[in-house]
Amino acid sequence: MRHYREQxxxxxxxxxxxxxxxxxxxxxxxxxxxxxxxAVPEEFAAIVFFIxxxxxxxSVAIPFNILGHRER
Numbered sequence: 813m814r815h816y817r818e819q820x821x822x823x824x825x826x827x828x829x830x831x832x833x834x835x836x837x838x839x840x841x842x843x844x845x846x847x848x849x850x851a852v853p854e855e856f857a858a859i860v861f862f863i864x865x866x867x868x869x870x871s872v873a874i875p876f877n878i879l880g881h882r883e884r
Contacts, residue, residue, distance in 0.1 A: 831875070831878045832875070832879070835872075835874040836871070838870055838871035838874070839868060841867055842864045844864075845860055845861070845863055846861060849861035
């Protein structure tokens with residue numbers, strides 16, 4: 813007997829698409845934060861640059877941790 817999932821908005825393919833969109837947004841916004849770090853006052857430049865590094869790291873971590881798990 814095979815059990816079928818209901819078709820809802822939170823099925824597997826929709827969540828994968830959402831994870832890809834979020835990771836792409838974080839990756840592009842990290843470039844903007846890197847560039848903006850040179851335009852803000854000196855006392856905030858390191859914080860903005862660090863947030864850009866964390867944003868780029870998170871954008872890479874999302875596909876490895878969320879999209880990497882496949883059940884076959």
